[in-house]
Amino acid sequence: MASAPFVHCHLHSQYSLLDGAIKIDPLFERARALNMPAVSLTDHGNLFGVVEFYEAAMRAEVKPIIGCEVYVASGSRFSKEKREHDASGFDAINHLILLAMNDTGYKNLMYLVSKAYLEGFYYKPRIDLDLLRERHEGLIATSGCLSSMVSRAITSGQTDTAWELVEDFSGIFKDRYYLEVQRHGIGDQDRVNAELAKMSVDMKLPLLATNDAHYLNDCDHEPHDALLCIGTAANLDDPKRFRFDGQGFYLKSGDEMAEVFRDHPSAISNSLEVAERCNLVLGLETGEYHLPEFQVPAGRTREEVFAEQAWSGLRNRLRLAPDEPIPPRHAEYVKRMEHEIGVVQSMGFAGYFLIVADFIDYAKREGIPVGPGRGSAAGSLAAYGLGITGHRCRLLQERARSGHPLRTGEVRRRG
């Protein structure tokens, strides 16, 4: 039997690291089984899952809605002084849901998330209201969960502030702002929902029902709880550990959602309206490399420059003069280098090796510690010739000279 129509506009995949437990492929299987026309992705502060999510949605023929539950500083994103509250008395980290309606919205979302990491990182990647005023086009916003600015103002008794915030947000987003209602059996949510319902009538703003989905099925509640323990380095039997208040943070069916919000049918139907308004088409070029181009002098190819640098680096390592032939006792090196150069050139990785050699060289010149090499290419003779890898890292050499050698763990941490 078909379930009542409903679209989840608030959902955390496994890319909400150590917090969301929804894997992408099973999500779409379930969404199809529940006859959902669309599903959103709103991970905490990041867009890590977008490509996987979008491609899985295309395969499943379910409409993807790309979004993010961003963190918002109540003051400036540049202010990073107090952990709990900022100057305005609000928590320094607040939640907000953003959904991309189109290409402009998606580009703005990428901009906001990048700025959050580059400029606003304070425990979490945070944006601020200034950024939202600058880059809100093409984005739908909701008032958010219990950890949003609006909800926190309501639960802390600052109702006037909550109304002002909603005015601010709806002023920025115009007809793209929804008052988000959630019901997980938490008392504070009832207070928030009651206030939002009043705002909805007075300010003529639409309600939107969401379920803050963190795991796929109801029975995944316990493994999800264990995941939270891993995320917070606590034991399940620790009475004071972090856990979710309330219950039912799974992908509820349309019938279940309609039942939970039977007093607000518009909040359910508005989820379909949101889905209809979000029509992002991503032109993803996957299966190809998009490496930056390493610039070589005119008339030279990257392959030539790579081979030349690898050979001259090897000569240096062997302490040979530039035109001195490699002595027969090093025939093994010659054979190996010829082989590696051939492989790297034929795979089209010459530019990649040159780029890595370039930044390792820069780091060494600027006194930035680099390790002796790691990963699958650490055993490469070409990488050794290019100076990407070394037999001892600079830090080790300095400390050995100073008479205070490093312990292995220290090298790994710092190198």
Ligand SMILES: [Zn+2]
């Ligand atoms: Zn939240």
Ligand SMILES: [Zn+2]
């Ligand atoms: Zn959430």
